[in-house]
Amino acid sequence: MNSQDVILGMLMKQSRSGYEIKQVLEELFAYFYQSSYGTIYPTLGKMEKEQLITKENVLQEGKPNKNVYTITERGREQFNVYMNSPVENDSYKSDFLMRLFFGEYVGYDKVISWLKQAREQLQRNIERLSETFAQERERLHPAKIICIQMGLKGYQANLETIEEGLALMEQLEQGKRD
Amino acid sequence: MNSQDVILGMLMKQSRSGYEIKQVLEELFAYFYQSSYGTIYPTLGKMEKEQLITKENVLQEGKPNKNVYTITERGREQFNVYMNSPVENDSYKSDFLMRLFFGEYVGYDKVISWLKQAREQLQRNIERLSETFAQERERLHPAKIICIQMGLKGYQANLETIEEGLALMEQLEQGKRD
DNA sequence: CGTGTCATGTAAGGAGTTACATGATTTG
């Protein structure tokens, strides 16, 4: 899976500009894929050259023009190749867990501050993800529902573990003061 | 967080060779950090030049020699700088979830095969991670226990969601055949 | 005698991030 595969998938149903692709990526894919303009725009250019997509300049009122990209037949074939290729291993990189792993080298207060920070972030993520899908829930393809459930249940499990950990750490921090 | 920070942390308590570092990384860090020799050896070289670590060639019987690295005072300071820097955002990249998201473009059978594959992988991961920490559990620093709990509970939540999703998909697959 | 483990490294390449650069329009 690379940025090209992702973009092809996003253009399967509707044509979009690079800016719009970024927005959707941030709204719906945030919990399992991240990207930046520095990747999206060059990739779109490359894909146009390879005739996987076509560009159309669209004039807008009150807004700058935009380049709207449409997937070609060749692009659809390419997307199909991706969808039938072996699934790559997940890659999870967490600075937060690294800190916890090395938590013995700092004070309890530091660990507690990391946990609180992670808790707040998770609460925001859960709120955002549930809201995004609350309305359209019933109309979605079952595989997409599973995908969203993976995100939500995963977040919730993490939140619970952090909540428990925080309770433990605060207890220890109290005990230390006596 | 980069490979240098991780290596410094791993040398805080004991000196190790590049090969040993890789082994520990695979055994204990697999669920939140991955690395390769292509990163480890050049990083060790760089760190030695910067006097964050020192190298010692150790002769072994029946095995090739190894280069054992020891953290210096300067290295400890550097590690401290890392531990007091702002925590970076997690980065999770999942080809598996991407496939599910685009599941509407393939048949139910394909989705089911992805889910089964993910289930098997998760079962293996859970088994490995629980075994690794089953024995030494009580002696660990609380922060490290939370770190491991994050891994285990996260895996378990994912497994449950996949199990539910698989049941749903298999039901739909049956319904389709009538 | 072949496969696996121990052990260290290099070189080329890929993929993506960050920062920079620009500019119009809208909203408060």
Place this chain on the structure above:
DNA sequence: CAAATCATGTAACTCCTTACATGACACG
């Protein structure tokens, strides 16, 4: 009038991955 939003792009850089290269010994 300032800040946010819409919109596109480039260039330098960092970091890591993959593949290659080597070699001794152990185990079955």
